[in-house]
Structure formats: structure tokens, C-alpha cells
Amino acid sequence: MINTVKKTATVILLTAGMVLPWRGQAQNQSLPLIPYPQKVTMASGSFNINRQTVIALPSGQQSHQEATLLNNMVANGLGTYLKYGTGAGTNVIKLVTDASVTANEGYILSITPKKIILSAKSGAGMVRGIETIRQLMPDNVELANGTKLKQLVLPSVNIEDYSTYTWRGMHLDVSRHFFSIAYIKKYIDLLALYKFNTLHLHLTDDQGWRIEIKKYPKLTEQGAWRTFNNQDSVCMEKAKTNPDFAIDPKHIITRNGKTLYGGFYTQQQMKGIVAYAAQRHIDIIPEVDMPGHMMAAINNYPYLSCDGGSKWGEVFTTPICPCNESTFTFAENVYKEIFEIFPSKYIHIGGDEVDGSGWAKSGACKALMVKEGITTAAQLQSYFINRMEKFFNKNGRKLIGWDDVLEGGISPTAIVMYWRSWKPNAPVTAAKNGNKVIMTPGSPLYFDNEPDKNSVYNVYHFNPVPEKLNATEAKNIIGAQANVWTERIPTENRGDYMIFPRLTALAEVLWTGKNDYQGYLARLQQNYPRLDALNVHYRLPDLQNVAQNNVFTNQATLNITAPLPQMVMRYTTDGSVPNLKSTVLSGPLKITQSATIKLTAFMPNGLHSDVYNINYKQQNLAEPIIKANTQPGLTCDYYGAFYKKTALIPTEKPTGQYIVNTVVVPAEAAAPQFGLRYTGYLDIPETGIYTFYLTCDDGGILNIANRLVVDNDGLHSAIEKDGQVALQQGLQPIALNFIEGGGGYTLKLKYSKNGSAPQDIPAAWLKH
Structure with missing residues (x-):
């Protein structure tokens, strides 16, 4: 959803400098701003904030809350707060309420040697402009106990700015691993710095219930604590070589002789977090996941499931029962308390990964299905979601659900959050149905997926709007967010590492909406010292030209x-x-x-x-194979079944066999889970050492000349791994095994020689 800034009168006068349009002007950009503003006009000179500078508020002091944020930053830098005044004369920072700035979060910022004028129509726009001022100030304004300066020097500049998308979100799962109030506030502050406006908190799941519900005290008395599980044990193993994986001792207790992990937020604590976010004009969207992912609740209130308990099935846990009135009484009572804590008009109900296979065995469900004309478990879930949406709407709230909720039918008034990248038509279907859609596809926006050297690039080049939508339908794509699931993120340091710097790339996609990757990378380099000052344990830039x-x-x-x-x-x-x-x-x-x-x-x-x-x-150079009468392309054997490792793919009786001219997942591979076996020859044009880059989601193993070149096996997100092999000119055998466990459908193979940039393997090389 596009926003614009309009002025009825000319505000920006160019007396010096030049206009720097976004595209193609990276060489002229000197401002370390992320996201970069829509329009920047550089000017001569600078404005120096000193102890005599005055902050002038709009009439009625509508922006006092926002001005306090600005004054706190200045106090960190100067060691003293600025006084508030009328705005007459010079050496003033003037905040102006201006209704002609039409975008809700838009602002106009003018910095001259004499004064700063920040104009916006709303508090949200004012904060976005203040965060721009923050990024223009020295890094020491991030440190309350840092070195104090005599003045804070800001460059003269005129900025006209607004957001491209209205939903600019980040997510944090506090259920799988728990995070302190201090960390959540730090997270919120960083979201504000980079102009995000939404924090999606995943508060409940099978592994822990994290928000106090007074009507059901056992949800947190018991449901917030667990003995160490298999996810914890994986982290503990990794902690042997990386302390960032050590289970955070702040969240470990001993009770009745047992060591327990967990924690929860009281309602009062969460209200404080909500208020902290509201000061920065960030909405907190709570998610209480229903009807699946409810083991922490069902274990303490067994009547919630159809069979009186919850257990792990083949993939997911037993959900709550959508056929008993007691379930809806529980759900509505929980959400009534959620409504009291969170003022956001949006509430997330989850609705993903529901194993409803046991519902049909319930007498209550059999009766309900006959009464309502329901024939499938997906329709039963839709019955639950649609009924809860009516309850939400009655209480002045709007329901958000993961795109799974589409499968049994959903009303066009629900908001759909798209995450299943392997179902590319889901957001198209939702947008055409009239649903507002928030894009959160696992690739590249699951920030819990292990990063590699391509991760930042992939996020920066993500387009939130699916190609199959026309201009009218595309307006239903209201934005995007990145998700941070914490099964393998047990500490705050590891959280920072997984989130940054990918968050900064997404910030620019959603705010600016234009592509200047090289300019962004240069500005990212300038942002690292600020992240250092904010104690962010970000992932360092990748070392280049390092093959594994x-x-x-x-x-x-x-x-x-x-x-x-x-x-x-x-x-x-x-x-x-x-x-x-x-x-x-x-x-x-x-x-x-x-x-x-x-x-x-x-x-x-x-x-x-x-x-x-x-x-x-x-390694010796591999001698070529002598073979006459080869044909173009590789042989691709397709096996429609689930395999945890490529070694488990059979060698006989494939489901299908194809000849392919490029190494990608063929369109015929339509099963949710499958294995592929590519065989044939590479017609190597020149003797030398070749590097091959194999990207897989899930896993793959590449052999060339009967030598293992790349081992990227296992079930994981899209990760690139590389390896080298010494080859003589001529035909060299290639064998590539690939498995898809359900999700990514990503397979890429590139090569380079003698340090050249990676490139696609030419079709002319592929023979069988």
C-alpha cells in the first residue's frame, strides 16, 4: 500500500547542493541513513546542537511525547536536556504539526545552519523524522554513560520522506525460548531506529505459555515452565563451541527438585512494554496460537482437546477441540484479557499447522459436522477461525491468521499472513479474495534460518508483491515482516546475530521500496558503529572469496x-x-x-x-570420460516420498524420469516431499580447478568426476555451500542428489573458475 507526501505550498527551496534521487545516485549519497529517504537535497553547512539549543513544540504541545524521545537522545550526547521554547529566532529545533503532509507516517525535515524544522501531520510521522535526526547525530547519543560532547553536528539537508508499505513488521517468538523485558525494549528501540511500526509477539506455543491470564492461572504457573527438551539439547551441543547457544541461566529455576526452563510476563509488565512501544508509535500484535500449538494449555486444562489431552503426532500436536462450547468459552475468556493488555486493532490467532485428524473421531465433532454441513478437518478449522473472527470484530478488533486458514475457506475481512513459500498461490488467492495480506515467506524472511553470504542480498531484493496480481489486487498487499522463531535461538546475543543486519535490508525494502544495493551496503558499513554503541551482537560481514x-x-x-x-x-x-x-x-x-x-x-x-x-x-586433475553419442541435458529421476538424507533416495524405480537442461527443481516434482537424482556429464571446456556453489532447501550432495565436491545434506533452509574439484577438459561424470522435506523447493548450482564471479552452468555443458 503506497503512501505519499504532498505539500500545498513550496517548502523545500534549493539554494545550494543538489537533489539526490534514489536510483542510480549511490556515488553521491553521503548520509548514513537506513532506510534511505524518498527524496534528499544536500545543502551547505551544518546545524550544531548545543546546550543553548531550544526545542519548540506545536501549539498545544501535541508532540511532547515525541519531543521527549529527541531530548533524551540529545541529553545522552551533551550531558544535559534542552529547554523548550517558542521557536522564535535561531538555534532552535522546531516540531511542526502540518496537515498538508498527507502520509500518516510521512515527514519533511529541513536542517539549515540556523535551525531544524521537522514537519508531520501525526505523532507517528514525527517519530519517523526524529529517528532520521537520530541517525544523523553522532553515535554517542546511543550511550547514556558515553562521552559528552560540546555540540552535536548535523549536516544541512532537506528531506521529504514517507513509507512505501503501511505494514513494516518484525516478529519475535518468546515461547520456544524466553526473552527478558529489557531485551524486548531494546528490540523495540531498534525497530524504531529503522522505521518499523509493528512488533508481532508470538506469546504461546507447545513449549511455553508466556502471558499471564488471570482467569486461568495454571497457564503460567505450570505452562510457562518445562524440563529441557530436544531443542534445548541441540543448543547445548552447539554451545560447546559457541557460547551464544548456551541456555540463558536467567530463565532457569529449580522447583520440587527439577530443573525447569521458562518464564512469563505479568499483565502489568506487558502493559509497560506496550506503552514503551506506543511512545515510539510501534504497535505490538499479540499472537495466542489456536487451535493448534496449544499443548502448554491443554496439559493444564485437558478438557480443551477432543480426547482429554495433547500429545505429539507425526508432525504436530493435538489441537484444541473446535466442537465443544467449553473451547470457545476458554478462547473468548483468554482473548478478553488479551484485549485489555494490547490496544492494537489487530490480534493474531495463529491457525497454522493444525493436525485435525483426530477431530472426526469425536462425537461432538461428528454432530457439528452434520449440523453445519462440514466434511473436512480444514472446514472444521475454518469454523473455529470464522467464529473467533466474529468475536474479535464484536470487540472492535481484526483477526490475523497464518495462510493455513485459507484452506477451509475464510471471510474476506480477515488479514492473512503468508509464510508457506512452497504455496506461492496462497497470497494471490487471498488478495484476489479481498483479504489484506502481509508477506512473511520463509525464504527469505524467516530470520531464524541460518544466514549465509547471500542472506542480506536475498532480503534486500525481496519483492512483497506477487507477480500474478494486477495493480488493483496488489493494493491488498499491505506490507511484510520477518519472523524470528527461537527453537535454536536460546540467548539474546544469538537473537541479535540472526536478526542483524538482515533487519536493515528489510527496513529499506518496506520504507523506501527502491533498489540501490551498493548504496545500501555502503550505508550499512556506516551503521555498524551505531549498532556497536547499542550493544547489538550483529553478524559480521562475510569474508569474501573463501571456499569451504x-x-x-x-x-x-x-x-x-x-x-x-x-x-x-x-x-x-x-x-x-x-x-x-x-x-x-x-x-x-x-x-x-x-x-x-x-x-x-x-x-x-x-x-x-x-x-x-x-x-x-x-588433488590430481581428473581425467575425462571417453563417450560417444551423448545427448543434451542431464537425466533427472524423481522419487515422490520423504527422505531425511540424500543417501536414502532409492536407486531404482523412480516415480518419474525427465531430461533437464538446467539444474533446478523440475515443474513435474509436485509432491510436498520428494527426492531427485541428477546424473550425466559436464562437458568441461578448459582444464583447471573449478568451484561449485550448491544452494539447497532442503539438502543436496554434489559429486563430480566421482569425487565429493559439496556436502549440503540434511533438512534445512536454503543455504549455499561450495567446494572445488580439479578437472581436465572433456566429459566429467556428475551426480547430484537432492531432497525436499516440504517447504523451500530451492535448488541452484553455479560455478566459477580462477576466482571469477559465480555463474549459471551453461546448458551446453550438460550431457547424458
């Missing part, structure tokens, strides 16, 4: 340029994890024998990268 598995015939050279000047790279060759005492990689390192090098990049403030495991193997 390298081969050489005589010798090789490890030569890496640090992406940040203050970054120090340290390595080991004995299998140990690098630390601050390990050898510094200060220049090119010659490799003359097979070896494994472990390398970690360190920053002065203690941040460090994950460990790079760089393998070197001395």
Missing part, C-alpha cells in the same frame, strides 16, 4: 581482505577453535599440503564471526 572445500595440484594461497578495517582474522591448523591468542592472518598464506584451517574474525569490542572451516586437499 578447496583443492590444489601443487600449491594454493589463502588470501582474504577483511571487510571491516578494524577486523582481525585469527586461525589455527590443529583443529582447535581460534581465540584471541591464535595466530593472526596478516597476509597471504601458502598451502603446500592437505590441511584444515579454522579461521575466525574478531572485532575490538568482542564481536566475532562464526568459525570458518577451510579445507585444503591436494
Whole structure:
């Protein structure tokens, strides 16, 4: 949904400088702003905020709340708060309420050597402009106990700005692993910094109930605590080499001789969080997931399920029963208290991953299905969702559900949150049905998916609007958000690592809506010191030109340029994890024998990268195969079944067989879960060492010349892994096994030679 800023009179006068339109002007952009404004006019000089500067409020002080945010930042930098005044004269920061700024979150900012004027029609617009001022101020304004300056210097500039999408959201799952109030407030502050306006809190799930409900006290007395589960054990194993995976001791207690993990927010605590967000004009959208993902509730109130309890099925847990009135009494009582805590007009009911296979066995459900003409479990879920939507609407709220709620039919007034990337028509169907749609596809917007060197690029180039929508239908795409599920995120540091810097890329997609990736990367470099000041444990920029598995015939050279000047790279060759005492990689390192090098990049403030495991193997050039009468393309055998590893794919009797001219998932592979086996030859045009890049969601293994080149096996999100192989010119056997466990349908294979940029494998190379 597009917003615009309009003025009835000319506000920005160009007396110096030049207009910097977004596209194609990265070389002229000098402002470290993310997201970048819609229109920037650079001017001469600067405005210096000092202890004599005055903040002038609009008549009636409608912006006092917003001005307090600005004054707190200034006080961090100067050591004193500014006084409020009339705005007459110079050396003033003037906040102006201006109804002609038509976009709700739009603002106009004019900074001259004499004054700052920030104009907006709403408090939300005022805050977005203040956050721009914040990013223009020195980084020390983020530190209450930092060094105090005599003045804060801001460049002269005129900015006209507004958001492209109305829904700019981030999500946080506090159920799988719990997070402190302080961390949530830090999260909110960072969302405000980058102009997000929504925080979606996933408050309940099978693993824990995190919000106090006074009518049902056992939800938090018992449901908020658990013994360590299999997700915790995975994190504990990873913690042996990375302390960011250690289970946070703040959330561990001992009760009746048992060690328990968990926690919850009282209603009063959550109201404080809501108020903190509201000051920054960020809505908190609560999610109490129903009818599935309710084990934490059913274990304490067994009557909620059709058979009096909950257990894990093949994939999901037993849901609550949509056929008993007691279920609706419980759900409505819970949501009445949720409504009292959260003023947002949007409430998320979940509605995803519901295993309704047991409902049909219930006598109550059999009777309801006859009465309502219901024939499927999906329709039973829709009955529950549609009835709850009416309850929401009666209480002045709007229902949001994951796109699963579409399957049994849904009213056009519900808001659909699209997450299942393997169902690309879901958002199209919803938008054509008249539903407002929020885009949250797992690829690339599940920030709990392990990042790789392509993650930021993929987020930045995400287009929220599906291609199959016309201009009118596209207006139903109101924005997007990234989701952070925390099964494998047990600490706040790991949360930061997974979220940043991907969040900054999404901020620009949703606010600015235009593409200047190189300009964004330059501004991201300028944003790192601010994130340092805010104690954000972000993921460091990836080291470039580092292959995981390298081969050489005589010798090789490890030569890496640090992406940040203050970054120090340290390595080991004995299998140990690098630390601050390990050898510094200060220049090119010659490799003359097979070896494994472990390398970690360190920053002065203690941040460090994950460990790079760089393998070197001395290898002879593989001799080609002599074979006449080859045909174009590879053979692709398709097996329509579920496999956890590629080794489990059969070698006989495929479901289907195709000849393919490119290595992608063929359109014929339509099952939710399947395996693919590609075989044939690569017609290598030139002798040398080749690097292959294999991206899989879920897993794949690549063999060339009967040598393992890339092992990207297992069930996981779209991750790129690479490897090298020494090949002579001619036909070289290729075998690629790929598994899809349900979700991504992503398979890409690229190559490079002698350090060239990765590129697609030409169709002319593929033979069988």
C-alpha cells in the first residue's frame, strides 16, 4: 500500500547542493541513513546542537511525547536536556504539526545552519523524522554513560520522506525460548531506529505459555515452565563451541527438585512494554496460537482437546477441540484479557499447522459436522477461525491468521499472513479474495534460518508483491515482516546475530521500496558503529572469496581482505577453535599440503564471526570420460516420498524420469516431499580447478568426476555451500542428489573458475 507526501505550498527551496534521487545516485549519497529517504537535497553547512539549543513544540504541545524521545537522545550526547521554547529566532529545533503532509507516517525535515524544522501531520510521522535526526547525530547519543560532547553536528539537508508499505513488521517468538523485558525494549528501540511500526509477539506455543491470564492461572504457573527438551539439547551441543547457544541461566529455576526452563510476563509488565512501544508509535500484535500449538494449555486444562489431552503426532500436536462450547468459552475468556493488555486493532490467532485428524473421531465433532454441513478437518478449522473472527470484530478488533486458514475457506475481512513459500498461490488467492495480506515467506524472511553470504542480498531484493496480481489486487498487499522463531535461538546475543543486519535490508525494502544495493551496503558499513554503541551482537560481514572445500595440484594461497578495517582474522591448523591468542592472518598464506584451517574474525569490542572451516586437499586433475553419442541435458529421476538424507533416495524405480537442461527443481516434482537424482556429464571446456556453489532447501550432495565436491545434506533452509574439484577438459561424470522435506523447493548450482564471479552452468555443458 503506497503512501505519499504532498505539500500545498513550496517548502523545500534549493539554494545550494543538489537533489539526490534514489536510483542510480549511490556515488553521491553521503548520509548514513537506513532506510534511505524518498527524496534528499544536500545543502551547505551544518546545524550544531548545543546546550543553548531550544526545542519548540506545536501549539498545544501535541508532540511532547515525541519531543521527549529527541531530548533524551540529545541529553545522552551533551550531558544535559534542552529547554523548550517558542521557536522564535535561531538555534532552535522546531516540531511542526502540518496537515498538508498527507502520509500518516510521512515527514519533511529541513536542517539549515540556523535551525531544524521537522514537519508531520501525526505523532507517528514525527517519530519517523526524529529517528532520521537520530541517525544523523553522532553515535554517542546511543550511550547514556558515553562521552559528552560540546555540540552535536548535523549536516544541512532537506528531506521529504514517507513509507512505501503501511505494514513494516518484525516478529519475535518468546515461547520456544524466553526473552527478558529489557531485551524486548531494546528490540523495540531498534525497530524504531529503522522505521518499523509493528512488533508481532508470538506469546504461546507447545513449549511455553508466556502471558499471564488471570482467569486461568495454571497457564503460567505450570505452562510457562518445562524440563529441557530436544531443542534445548541441540543448543547445548552447539554451545560447546559457541557460547551464544548456551541456555540463558536467567530463565532457569529449580522447583520440587527439577530443573525447569521458562518464564512469563505479568499483565502489568506487558502493559509497560506496550506503552514503551506506543511512545515510539510501534504497535505490538499479540499472537495466542489456536487451535493448534496449544499443548502448554491443554496439559493444564485437558478438557480443551477432543480426547482429554495433547500429545505429539507425526508432525504436530493435538489441537484444541473446535466442537465443544467449553473451547470457545476458554478462547473468548483468554482473548478478553488479551484485549485489555494490547490496544492494537489487530490480534493474531495463529491457525497454522493444525493436525485435525483426530477431530472426526469425536462425537461432538461428528454432530457439528452434520449440523453445519462440514466434511473436512480444514472446514472444521475454518469454523473455529470464522467464529473467533466474529468475536474479535464484536470487540472492535481484526483477526490475523497464518495462510493455513485459507484452506477451509475464510471471510474476506480477515488479514492473512503468508509464510508457506512452497504455496506461492496462497497470497494471490487471498488478495484476489479481498483479504489484506502481509508477506512473511520463509525464504527469505524467516530470520531464524541460518544466514549465509547471500542472506542480506536475498532480503534486500525481496519483492512483497506477487507477480500474478494486477495493480488493483496488489493494493491488498499491505506490507511484510520477518519472523524470528527461537527453537535454536536460546540467548539474546544469538537473537541479535540472526536478526542483524538482515533487519536493515528489510527496513529499506518496506520504507523506501527502491533498489540501490551498493548504496545500501555502503550505508550499512556506516551503521555498524551505531549498532556497536547499542550493544547489538550483529553478524559480521562475510569474508569474501573463501571456499569451504578447496583443492590444489601443487600449491594454493589463502588470501582474504577483511571487510571491516578494524577486523582481525585469527586461525589455527590443529583443529582447535581460534581465540584471541591464535595466530593472526596478516597476509597471504601458502598451502603446500592437505590441511584444515579454522579461521575466525574478531572485532575490538568482542564481536566475532562464526568459525570458518577451510579445507585444503591436494588433488590430481581428473581425467575425462571417453563417450560417444551423448545427448543434451542431464537425466533427472524423481522419487515422490520423504527422505531425511540424500543417501536414502532409492536407486531404482523412480516415480518419474525427465531430461533437464538446467539444474533446478523440475515443474513435474509436485509432491510436498520428494527426492531427485541428477546424473550425466559436464562437458568441461578448459582444464583447471573449478568451484561449485550448491544452494539447497532442503539438502543436496554434489559429486563430480566421482569425487565429493559439496556436502549440503540434511533438512534445512536454503543455504549455499561450495567446494572445488580439479578437472581436465572433456566429459566429467556428475551426480547430484537432492531432497525436499516440504517447504523451500530451492535448488541452484553455479560455478566459477580462477576466482571469477559465480555463474549459471551453461546448458551446453550438460550431457547424458
